[in-house]
Amino acid sequence: MSDNxxxxxxxxxxxxxxxxxxxxxxxxxxxxxxxxVSDMTVRRDLDAxxxxxxxxxVHGGAVPVTEARTHEPGFExxxxxxxxxKEDIARAAAAMVAPGSAIAxxxxxxxxxxxxxxxEVPGLTVVTNSVRVADVFHAAAGAxxxxxxxxxxxxxxxxxxxxxxxxxxVGPVADQAIGSLHFDxxxxxxxxxxxxxxxxxxxxxxxxxxxxxxxxARRVVVVADHTKWGTVALSSFARLExxxxxxxxxxxxxxVREEMAEHLPxxxxxxRGADAGESARxxxx
Numbered sequence: 001m002s003d004n005x006x007x008x009x010x011x012x013x014x015x016x017x018x019x020x021x022x023x024x025x026x027x028x029x030x031x032x033x034x035x036x037v038s039d040m041t042v043r044r045d046l047d048a049x050x051x052x053x054x055x056x057x058v059h060g061g062a063v064p065v066t067e068a069r070t071h072e073p074g075f076e077x078x079x080x081x082x083x084x085x086k087e088d089i090a091r092a093a094a095a096m097v098a099p100g101s102a103i104a105x106x107x108x109x110x111x112x113x114x115x116x117x118x119x120e121v122p123g124l125t126v127v128t129n130s131v132r133v134a135d136v137f138h139a140a141a142g143a144x145x146x147x148x149x150x151x152x153x154x155x156x157x158x159x160x161x162x163x164x165x166x167x168x169x170v171g172p173v174a175d176q177a178i179g180s181l182h183f184d185x186x187x188x189x190x191x192x193x194x195x196x197x198x199x200x201x202x203x204x205x206x207x208x209x210x211x212x213x214x215x216x217a218r219r220v221v222v223v224a225d226h227t228k229w230g231t232v233a234l235s236s237f238a239r240l241e242x243x244x245x246x247x248x249x250x251x252x253x254x255x256v257r258e259e260m261a262e263h264l265p266x267x268x269x270x271x272r273g274a275d276a277g278e279s280a281r282x283x284x285x
Contacts, residue, residue: 010085010251012037013045014226018253020055020064021230027061052082054227085225085249088271090114093187093223093247099123099152101184104213105133107168107206108189110223112136122152127181129159129169129209157181162205170205178212186217190224192231195263198240200233207235219244226251229260240264 012035019034020026031042046062049055055062089110094117097103103118105111107130115136118124128134134156141153161174188210192200199222201207214220214237222243229252245266252260252269261267 008250009045009048010226010249011253012041013049014251014256015253016042016045016062017049017054017227018230018256020049020062025058025061025063030061052227082225082227082249082251085251085271086110086113088249089223089225089247090117092268092270093221094118094121096221096245097121097124097185101125102127102182104128104178104181104183104186104217105130106186106188106210106213107133107164107166108223109166110225111187111189114187114223118154124154125157126154127157127159127178127183129161129174129178129213131158131163131167131169134158161209164203164206168203168206168209170203170209174209175212178209178216181216183217185219185221186213188213188220188222190222190228191233193222193224193228193240193246194230194232195240195259197232197236199238199243200231200236202233202235204235207237210237214238214242222246225249226253226256229256 015035016026016031019031028039028042028046032039035042046055046057049062050057054065056065086109090113093114097118099121100123102125104127105115106128111130112132115133119136119140126137137154137156141156157177159169159174159177161169162171164170188199190199191202194200199210201210220238220243222245224246226249229248240263243264245268246260246264247268247270248260250269250271257267257269
């Protein structure tokens with residue numbers, strides 16, 4: 001890690017988390033020296049990371065929290081994590097959608113944020129296996145006095161299926177519905193992204209449903225904040241080569257950003273600090 005007093009808080013915390021995970025732990029005095037910040041700043045960052053549940057504070061430092069690969073947090077719990085990053089990602093992802101497109105959104109809190117940003121794009125056909133995403137569009141469509149649909153409101157197809165803790169619908173019913181459809185672009189939320197395991201989820205049924213979504217899409221856009229990189233859950237459902245673009249946030253440390261760009265065809269880093277305060281795009285070979 002390079003010394004930099006001007007790092008944004010989220011970037012500094014991402015560097016700390018990367019250090020803790022890579023080394024299996026880190027001491028406060030080591031982090032203050034590497035980051036060239038005060039002891040109090042590091043302790044505040046460790047407190048923030050501990051509240052997110054990604055590290056455990058120990059005497060003099062921190063160690064990573066190792067979750068079971070089958071652990072699947074609920075929608076509300078995930079909504080509280082990295083809300084600013086998700087909004088940055090959603091803004092950049094929604095800008096990729098042309099009016100009149102046929103799009104798909106998987107389950108997840110980041111795709112939920114994308115859905116809210118897509119409400120002003122007219123004429124969309126939206127396929128989703130997310131109850132929460134469908135609710136966003138249905139609520140907006142009924143917001144016209146007199147009860148008629150809003151002009152330009154999207155046509156929404158909810159797949160059906162068995163509900164997961166994150167309010168995604170999965171299983172044979174969802175798989176069959178998705179398998180007969182074709183989308184211009186898929187916005188895909190993930191539990192983990194890594195070079196070795198690709199895209200992964202702790203839910204076996206959701207893995208199969210996500211495979212169907214990927215196969216049905218002309219373009220696959222993964223929306224994942226910086227904490228998802230390097231995480232591996234129980235079941236892989238796609239390779240990095242299957243992804244056209246990864247949209248992430250400015251909390252990604254430069255070293256990790258270089259690794260992402262090396263293994264992904266397209267990378268969009270969104271939000272303040274991405275590139276002079278604007279979204280940046282890096283295209284791999």
